[in-house]
Amino acid sequence: MLPIDPDTPATRLAATRDRIARAARLADRPASAVTLVAVSKTHPADAIVPLIAAGQRVFGENRVQEAEEKWPALKEATPDIALHLVGQLQSNKAAQAVALFDAIHALDRPSLADALMRAIDAQGRAPACFVQVNIGAEPQKGGCAIEGVPGLLDHCRALGLPIAGLMCVPPLDVEPAPYFALLAKLARDHGLAGLSMGMSGDYETAVMLGSTHVRVGTALFGAR
Numbered sequence: 001m002l003p004i005d006p007d008t009p010a011t012r013l014a015a016t017r018d019r020i021a022r023a024a025r026l027a028d029r030p031a032s033a034v035t036l037v038a039v040s041k042t043h044p045a046d047a048i049v050p051l052i053a054a055g056q057r058v059f060g061e062n063r064v065q066e067a068e069e070k071w072p073a074l075k076e077a078t079p080d081i082a083l084h085l086v087g088q089l090q091s092n093k094a095a096q097a098v099a100l101f102d103a104i105h106a107l108d109r110p111s112l113a114d115a116l117m118r119a120i121d122a123q124g125r126a127p128a129c130f131v132q133v134n135i136g137a138e139p140q141k142g143g144c145a146i147e148g149v150p151g152l153l154d155h156c157r158a159l160g161l162p163i164a165g166l167m168c169v170p171p172l173d174v175e176p177a178p179y180f181a182l183l184a185k186l187a188r189d190h191g192l193a194g195l196s197m198g199m200s201g202d203y204e205t206a207v208m209l210g211s212t213h214v215r216v217g218t219a220l221f222g223a224r
C-alpha cells in the first residue's frame, strides 16, 4: 500500500503546483508561465509561515489594512516575498497599496488609475496592475464592464500607467471555461500578456486557457 500523504501546508502546496504543471503541460505551456498567488486573506501569520518555509514566495491579500498588519514582519524575515492585492481597492488607499504591494489585481475604474498613478509617481515604485473585468456582467460584482475595457485601457495608456494584464472572477456555480476564454480573447485583442484567473475550484481550467496568475486560497490554507 502507498503511504498516504499527510495533509500539511507543504503537501498542499506541492499538490497544487503539480496540478498547475499538469494543466500547463496539457495546454503545451511551460509551468513557469504560471505564477501561483497564495491567497492568505483572513489567515494569521502562523498559517502563512509554513508555506514560506515550503518555498512559496508570492502571496495575495484582499484588504490593505489586514496586509499592513500581517506582512511587514513576514517580509522582514523573508525579503524576496511578493505581495499581490486581489481585492477591491478604494482610491483613498491607493498610496498605501502602492507602498506595500508588488501587484494590484483590481484596477477597475479611471479614478483609481489616477490615484494609483499619483502614488506611483510620488513613491517611485510601480506595482504591476491588472484591469479587473466584470466578465459575467454581474451587477453585484466589482470590475470594469466588458464594454468599458478599451476606454479604461486608453485612460491608463494616456496616464503612462503600464497594464500587466486582465483579471476576472467568473460567476459562481456555472462552468467557468467560457468566461476564462473570453478574458483571454480580450487580453489578446488588446495585446496584454497577463491573465489573472483561476481560484481553488477552477485554477486548472484557467491554466489550460492561458492563465498567468492563479489566485489560490482555500486549496492551500483550508477553509476560511
Ligand SMILES: *Cc1c(COP(=O)(O)O)cnc(C)c1O
Pocket: 039, 041, 062, 086, 087, 169, 199, 200, 201, 215, 216, 217, 218, 219
Ligand atoms: C479570496 C479570493 C481568491 C481565493 O479564493 P479561493 O477560492 O479560496 O481559492 C481569489 N481571488 C480573489 C479575488 C479572492 O477574493
